Amino acid sequence: MAAQILDGKKIAEQLTEIVKRDVAKFEAARSIKPGLTVIIVGENPASKVYVNRKHKACEELGIASEVVRLPETTSEEQLLQEIDRLNSDNRVHGILVQLPLPKHINSELVLERISPLKDVDGFHPVNVGNLTIGKEGLVPCTPYGVIKMLEISGISVEGKRAVVLGRSNIVGKPMTMLLMSRNATVTVCHSRTKDLAAVCREGDILVAAIGKPEFVTKDMVKPGAIVIDVGINRVGDKLVGDVKFDEVQEVAGYITPVPGGVGPLTIGMLLHNTLKAAELQLEK
Numbered sequence: 041m042a043a044q045i046l047d048g049k050k051i052a053e054q055l056t057e058i059v060k061r062d063v064a065k066f067e068a069a070r071s072i073k074p075g076l077t078v079i080i081v082g083e084n085p086a087s088k089v090y091v092n093r094k095h096k097a098c099e100e101l102g103i104a105s106e107v108v109r110l111p112e113t114t115s116e117e118q119l120l121q122e123i124d125r126l127n128s129d130n131r132v133h134g135i136l137v138q139l140p141l142p143k144h145i146n147s148e149l150v151l152e153r154i155s156p157l158k159d160v161d162g163f164h165p166v167n168v169g170n171l172t173i174g175k176e177g178l179v180p181c182t183p184y185g186v187i188k189m190l191e192i193s194g195i196s197v198e199g200k201r202a203v204v205l206g207r208s209n210i211v212g213k214p215m216t217m218l219l220m221s222r223n224a225t226v227t228v229c230h231s232r233t234k235d236l237a238a239v240c241r242e243g244d245i246l247v248a249a250i251g252k253p254e255f256v257t258k259d260m261v262k263p264g265a266i267v268i269d270v271g272i273n274r275v276g277d278k279l280v281g282d283v284k285f286d287e288v289q290e291v292a293g294y295i296t297p298v299p300g301g302v303g304p305l306t307i308g309m310l311l312h313n314t315l316k317a318a319e320l321q322l323e324k
């Protein structure tokens with residue numbers, strides 16, 4: 041029997057409704073609007089689309105949104121100064137620097153400059169450290185979106201064998217922590233793992249985040265498994281995930297498509313994090 045498709049667009053709409061209600065409650069109680077500032081450097085066409093979507097989503101939810109557009113020639117120092125300015129502006133609760141940055145700018149340095157309390161991407165070492173010790177404050181949006189997708193779909197990870205394919209700081213590692221703290225037994229595998237297919241086949245849950253188009257094939261999936269595809273790869277004019285959808289859906293129990301799977305939840309989680317950041321700053 042073909043897998044049940046987890047429809048990210050529908051689930052993201054449900055998530056947006058929840059965040060919208062929470063933002064309204066916050067504003068009524070505090071008389072403050074949560075505020076997000078997104079910085080984009082350069083003219084990357086996909087980045088421009090994502091930044092516009094974030095701005096629009098904020099407007100729809102009652103979050104104050106500002107986009108700082110800087111030219112490709114912006115120096116690292118100028119960008120750091122802009123972050124310093126936003127760090128000390130108390131109307132700005134969340135700061136996000138859209139990635140990728142131009143090659144002459146050190147992304148790590150830039151992301152570490154954002155105040156951990158305003159780091160709505162959850163990429164700052166302080167937030168990474170908190171997640172590692174089981175304190176979920178500002179959590180990276182994509183893996184957090186996967187968890188919300190499973191929760192909203194009524195799928196529990198408790199006690200399940202989960203395999204995370206990919207060990208990036210942005211997805212693989214935080215995904216592992218989030219699954220582990222929800223009592224899944226997690227194996228992380230990557231490009232150097234021996235007998236990768238056999239390891240992947242152990243997963244009741246398989247999260248593919250390796251950044252290789254259609255890498256996961258049918259023989260790598262346990263029958264009935266929950267297959268979450270985090271990959272977004274452009275191949276020619278087509279968008280494909282890390283999973284070979286057509287053949288894997290024949291064996292999986294649940295599967296996320298690309299597009300229309302995990303991607304749409306990323307922006308919902310960003311809005312959730314913006315509200316969370318505003319709450320954290322008011323607690324201080």
Ligand SMILES: Nc1nc2c(c(=O)[nH]1)N[C@@H](CN(C=O)c1ccc(C(=O)N[C@@H](CCC(=O)O)C(=O)O)cc1)CN2
Nearest residue numbers: 090136137138139140161181299300301302303304306
């Ligand atoms: N600072 C950050 N930069 C980037 C992040 C991030 O989380 N923080 N992630 C990506 C871009 N991104 C959000 O910024 C993002 C990517 C994809 C989607 C999405 O909804 N994808 C759709 C397909 C969209 C399309 O047609 O192009 C899907 O998967 O269905 C949302 C947000 C890199 N930079």
